[in-house]
Amino acid sequence: MQVQKINIRRTILQAARCEFLKKGFKEASMRAIARQSGITLSNIYNYFRSKDEIFRAVLKPLLEEVEQKALNPNSGDYLTTDVFTMKSYQQKMLDDFTVIIKRYRSELKLLLFQANGSSLGNFRDTFTDKHTLKGMEYMRRMKAKYPGINSEISEFFIHIMSLWWLTVVGEIVSHDELTGSQIEQFLAEYIAFGTAGWKELMKV
Amino acid sequence: MQVQKINIRRTILQAARCEFLKKGFKEASMRAIARQSGITLSNIYNYFRSKDEIFRAVLKPLLEEVEQKALNPNSGDYLTTDVFTMKSYQQKMLDDFTVIIKRYRSELKLLLFQANGSSLGNFRDTFTDKHTLKGMEYMRRMKAKYPGINSEISEFFIHIMSLWWLTVVGEIVSHDELTGSQIEQFLAEYIAFGTAGWKELMKV
């Protein structure tokens, strides 16, 4: 019973994932999910309260990992990073996301480009907001450690940088055709660019 | 009567603009546009062939200005810009967009965030592609002028930078609450950051 229930949940989620990826949240149809999963439409509602809940369930693993890796204050050695190794600040974020991207490429596409209309439609914003807070905190800590730096970076700039980060992830995820070395070159450029930019801003 | 016609077109477009902004292209309803404009639904179809045509009509002024200011090769002193004044490369783009943003804030929101499902749904892509081409051309010219620089920037990086630009515009447009001085500070930071980044990459 319980076992069966889990199987069915899984079946539903697989079909849903597929349908969501094909059509996006809004255009995906519950009927289609039912058809593909072989589960009766009404039975699906015994497992999930709504289309939106299914959507969230599909993205839950990804969201948890994002939360844990990229947004959880505890996870961040970021903030302990030394200014002279600022490069590694970005490197750390990169490494974290590289894992996520590899494991959740499709889900990321879903979350970033196809969530419109769902309760996760504002993920970009919420992520950016949280990430901005982390960035601000980072600024404060750096200032405490190295009083000489300029920490008067506008919140909006940090906000944009967080969003940029998301944009980068989105583009990597969208371009299936990119080879590993292309990505590596890009990331090197990205880090070099960013590091130089930050140094300039912080007048290090 | 001719006057009348223009008035009605205008009325429809106003109501449509409003509805599109509220719901986005896909979720906007012709019925609602008719209701809000006070024009009979069927009469609307005497002025526009389809929902999509209305949408394009709403965005036409913006699109024309974008095309002219930001994408027209003739408009660009960009490419003649000296490397030591690279700052002004970005400054120029900024100035152009500042005007556009002021005049078409709402339309930009529409175009960047709510065009999904319409024939302008791929604006981000088309803009980025065109802009990337311009960027590549810029690299080539710079290389010709200053053979010492590193012009081996990956196309994907330039692509991302074009997209970033769009992201920036989008965010500015989305945050109605930003004051003029906040924006100014941000732009200063943005230019400083970018200039430093580019210099690093190009090993100037």
Add this chain to the structure above:
Amino acid sequence: MQVQKINIRRTILQAARCEFLKKGFKEASMRAIARQSGITLSNIYNYFRSKDEIFRAVLKPLLEEVEQKALNPNSGDYLTTDVFTMKSYQQKMLDDFTVIIKRYRSELKLLLFQANGSSLGNFRDTFTDKHTLKGMEYMRRMKAKYPGINSEISEFFIHIMSLWWLTVVGEIVSHDELTGSQIEQFLAEYIAFGTAGWKELMKV
């Protein structure tokens, strides 16, 4: 004025003929006729009261010729035909229709297959009814002239034979691919078949 009016009428009718042939009466659209003719939709209503009236106007020449040649009692030497030359009864009808078919092939298609929904939608019936009456009269005259023959043919049979005739015309008109000699062979067979059939029935 009057001259112009006639020109416009003609223009409308040409466009209408075209549209009706393409779509059939029901699916033809007044808007399309207006578009194709270059005449304002509302102006069309200055020349014709309704779509149906246009349709009838398009078919008027054909209908008049049909009326005159195939249904007008005065036109029939049919009835004076001698029984021994009965062949020529059909021959006569054939000749008449051959002319009509050549001149009004398209209109015949229209009338026979695409008039559904118009006031001429029942042409098959009305034609058949009139033609049946003529057939009955022919029977009576023959009986008067040759009392020996069997004239007790059921009205329904004659009705069917009239309809058959229409079917034949319709098929010839529909099959553009038929060559002249194919049609001739067919007509020969048709007449041979019919003549033998009638002789049998009338016990001549």
Add this chain to the structure above:
Amino acid sequence: MQVQKINIRRTILQAARCEFLKKGFKEASMRAIARQSGITLSNIYNYFRSKDEIFRAVLKPLLEEVEQKALNPNSGDYLTTDVFTMKSYQQKMLDDFTVIIKRYRSELKLLLFQANGSSLGNFRDTFTDKHTLKGMEYMRRMKAKYPGINSEISEFFIHIMSLWWLTVVGEIVSHDELTGSQIEQFLAEYIAFGTAGWKELMKV
């Protein structure tokens, strides 16, 4: 519930049959079918995928019987018929159709006169084509059995004869007012006429 479902299907089909007969396929309205059947419009789509599917469901029994009785090659002793009993060739067809006509009078009207616009709109053609093939085969067999006959009948003539047959059925079905004896007389005439015709053509 299973019973329920069948009942509802039946209810829908009855209402649909009625509406189709009144208006023809094209002009019949789903809304009207819903109204008449008392079934919610959207619920109808739980039973049938489209208007066309309903139409086909209404005509399915008829079509199956037609296929089986009149077009199935196995069903035909037609082809084994002796030339001297050619009368019975037609007689056999007649008997088959008499049964069909009695049982499916309304459906035949629907199929022959009101199917325009549906996927069965070409029934006349498809039937005629199949029937023509059968006729051609019959000619060949006769020729093999009685080399003396003329089998050089044009395909188009046989085509027309097949169509004639359909026309006859259509007219019988259309004329509700015909009494049994009227029909019988007609059929006798029809057979006599046809038999004489064929004999003449085949020079038997």
Add this chain to the structure above:
DNA sequence: TATGAATGAGTCTTCATTCAT
């Protein structure tokens, strides 16, 4: 005469969700 403007009922089909069994 000519036209732009207007109308309102109409088309088929899809949707996510609920509920009694």
Add this chain to the structure above:
DNA sequence: CATGAATGAAGACTCATTCAT
């Protein structure tokens, strides 16, 4: 746990025709 049945609002778009100017 599972399902068949049901719902009502909504989707974009087309139609032939009328009317004031």
